[in-house]
Amino acid sequence: MDQKRLFAAIALSIGILLLFDLWNRPQREAEQRRLEQQRIEQQAATPSAAAPAVPVPAAPGGVVAAPGTSIPGTAAAPQATRAPEQRLQIENPRVAGSLSLRGVRLDDLVLKDHRETVQAGSPPVRLLAPRSDAHPYFAQWGWTAADGRTRVPDAETDWTAEGGPLAPGQPVTLRWDNGQGQEFRIRFELDSDYMLTARQSVLNRGEEPVQLLPWARVRRERTPQTAGFFILHEGFTGVLDGRLHEWTYSDARDEAQRRNGAAFQQDSTGGWAGFTDKYWLTALMPEDQSTAVRTAYRHVSDAGQDRWQVDIAPQGAITVPPGAEAGLGTRLFAGAKEVNLLDAYAERYDITDFDKAVDFGWFYFLTKPFFHVLHFLGVTFGNFGVAIIVFTLLLKILFFPLANKAYKSMARMKVLAPKMTEIRERYKDDPTKAQAEMMALYRSEKVNPASGCLPILIQIPVFFALYKVLFVTIEMRHAPFFGWIHDLSAPDPTNLFNLFGLLPFDPMQWSSLFHMPVWAILMGITMFLQFKLNPTPPDPIQAKIFAWMPLIFTFMLASFPAGLVIYWTWNNLLSIAQQWYIMRMDRQRQGTPGTAVAPPKPAKAKKG
Numbered sequence: 001m002d003q004k005r006l007f008a009a010i011a012l013s014i015g016i017l018l019l020f021d022l023w024n025r026p027q028r029e030a031e032q033r034r035l036e037q038q039r040i041e042q043q044a045a046t047p048s049a050a051a052p053a054v055p056v057p058a059a060p061g062g063v064v065a066a067p068g069t070s071i072p073g074t075a076a077a078p079q080a081t082r083a084p085e086q087r088l089q090i091e092n093p094r095v096a097g098s099l100s101l102r103g104v105r106l107d108d109l110v111l112k113d114h115r116e117t118v119q120a121g122s123p124p125v126r127l128l129a130p131r132s133d134a135h136p137y138f139a140q141w142g143w144t145a146a147d148g149r150t151r152v153p154d155a156e157t158d159w160t161a162e163g164g165p166l167a168p169g170q171p172v173t174l175r176w177d178n179g180q181g182q183e184f185r186i187r188f189e190l191d192s193d194y195m196l197t198a199r200q201s202v203l204n205r206g207e208e209p210v211q212l213l214p215w216a217r218v219r220r221e222r223t224p225q226t227a228g229f230f231i232l233h234e235g236f237t238g239v240l241d242g243r244l245h246e247w248t249y250s251d252a253r254d255e256a257q258r259r260n261g262a263a264f265q266q267d268s269t270g271g272w273a274g275f276t277d278k279y280w281l282t283a284l285m286p287e288d289q290s291t292a293v294r295t296a297y298r299h300v301s302d303a304g305q306d307r308w309q310v311d312i313a314p315q316g317a318i319t320v321p322p323g324a325e326a327g328l329g330t331r332l333f334a335g336a337k338e339v340n341l342l343d344a345y346a347e348r349y350d351i352t353d354f355d356k357a358v359d360f361g362w363f364y365f366l367t368k369p370f371f372h373v374l375h376f377l378g379v380t381f382g383n384f385g386v387a388i389i390v391f392t393l394l395l396k397i398l399f400f401p402l403a404n405k406a407y408k409s410m411a412r413m414k415v416l417a418p419k420m421t422e423i424r425e426r427y428k429d430d431p432t433k434a435q436a437e438m439m440a441l442y443r444s445e446k447v448n449p450a451s452g453c454l455p456i457l458i459q460i461p462v463f464f465a466l467y468k469v470l471f472v473t474i475e476m477r478h479a480p481f482f483g484w485i486h487d488l489s490a491p492d493p494t495n496l497f498n499l500f501g502l503l504p505f506d507p508m509q510w511s512s513l514f515h516m517p518v519w520a521i522l523m524g525i526t527m528f529l530q531f532k533l534n535p536t537p538p539d540p541i542q543a544k545i546f547a548w549m550p551l552i553f554t555f556m557l558a559s560f561p562a563g564l565v566i567y568w569t570w571n572n573l574l575s576i577a578q579q580w581y582i583m584r585m586d587r588q589r590q591g592t593p594g595t596a597v598a599p600p601k602p603a604k605a606k607k608g
Helices: 003-044 249-259 339-349 364-381 384-398 400-426 431-445 451-472 496-501 518-533 540-559 562-590 600-607
Strands: 087-091 095-100 105-115 124-128 137-145 160-162 172-177 182-190 195-204 210-220 235-240 243-247 264-269 272-276 280-286 292-302 305-314 318-320 325-336
Touching: 087 105, 105 325, 124 137, 124 280, 124 325, 137 195, 137 280, 137 325, 195 210, 195 318, 210 272, 210 280, 210 325, 235 249, 235 264, 235 280, 235 292, 235 305, 243 249, 243 264, 249 292, 249 305, 272 305, 280 305, 305 325, 318 325, 325 339, 339 364, 364 384, 364 451, 384 400, 384 562, 400 431, 400 562, 451 562, 496 518, 518 540, 518 562, 540 562
Parallel strands: none
Antiparallel strands: 087 095, 095 105, 105 124, 105 137, 137 210, 160 172, 172 182, 182 195, 195 325, 210 305, 210 318, 235 243, 235 272, 264 292, 272 280, 280 325, 292 305
16 A cells, blocks of 8 residues: 555545635634624623513423413513512522522523633623523423413412522522412522522322423523534534434424424433533433433424424323322533533433533544543643643653654655655556565565554544544633633634734734634644655655645644644654654664665666
8 A cells, every 4th residue: 555645645634624614714703703792792681570481382291282372381471560570699609690580580690710701801601691682591490281270380470489599508499379279389409510400399289189290491592603613513412311312403493394393302211401502501401310201302483583492391291189299300500511520410410421511522432531631731730731732742652662663664665765766767657567566675675655654543533532622622711821822722813914913903804814823833834844754755746745735734724723733733843853763763773874865876886
């Protein structure tokens, strides 16, 4: 196998992926600017006293509303003047917000540990927002009357809170009496991180049994802006009966329209389901993971506006006899997708594959261990950029024996390059004979032309696994390096086209192609030097491709996360040092120090 053809194929494959990213970049950046503007608007919004409800085609659990009626939990607001809604304050060391006592909606939540940008004074990230906001996003708890006669609370029901505010170690119980002998209760408990527990129950003081269906849901009343990267999933996500179920918003919309109902619905024992963004997650799950539940992903279009919903409920209605109390316990995770925290929750509450809320991708078996090593090194050194450098060095040490053998083969191939050229010229009219002579040369010189591919083949999964870690894990977000790099998960902000800030304009306003940062230039230089150490391809076309590869990759990687470009640059430097040392030792072993083309000379002497 011709190693140069394999190199060209690998480089071409990576180039196609990077070109796709480059082609999609302007649209993605425009959408990100629009998202940033929307977030600014969200920060200015405050919870509204009036929250008009939105009809949906089916109540949680699959109970269909009669035509022209509203579903319990989504009833239209009455027109009569009412007192302002009351709110229950929520706060722990990591979140702050409030829950509306009208309709039991958690629609006001900010993450105190995370800011919108790295700029000083940037507001905290708002995760949940009320219906008055530009992008309503909330969690809600309620009931459906399965018997068709029991009065249940709806979106306009005002609840009474016992205690408050809701904080760790300070649970709060909400109560509402339907006037028919049933008292509805919801007991909320908040931990010190991102988990809220809700225990819904009904005490039946009536003379007859009642049949009710308690449910919990997370609802988005606008389609959120996604990052737009093909390697990142954003949308519906969940693990039910041990299987991961991911649906993008567009796929869920198409499936819901095709089925004229829920896009996805499944009965399971335990599990979890919700909405995932790049860094944030809202997910529902039964408190007891042995509980049989029905989970659904839903979409409905109202006046041209998309509505999205994840809900869980018992698989059947709950019968509450006279004098008895029954209900459903659920948990809501609403916060940042911190890997160690997700793992801790999974172990504490026996939540299956909760870490899969983070999109580690196909290389999960590499990506997650890489994350843990990088996180450990980052905590140890206090800098994730240093952690990347140390981690790359550790990888080089780990793969040194294999890479050493490969680089030795490449060094020998470079020495044999003149002989290989001579054979091709001699048998240019007989490719079969030329190939046979080449194989004989490889055997006589004990060179494996394919072994030089190993460093590339090893580096590809490592590259993508590390890219995933830097791209999807919240721990890398806003992690600084040294100098001008304040966020390793974002591109290097410097730019050659304005002389690195000396000229008072932003070339990116013309096109995203006008972005050439310092670290990308360094990466291109190191790649060029590394390619110069490799044997020159005898095929002129391949030679031209490899000559242009450093420049092409420099432009392509300019918009990649700075942490990834730093890794690539440092890895190139280590590879150059290792390859130069091996080539030097190989020349000394042959007794021709400093001469890379010594082997052909005896052949010329014979002809003479």
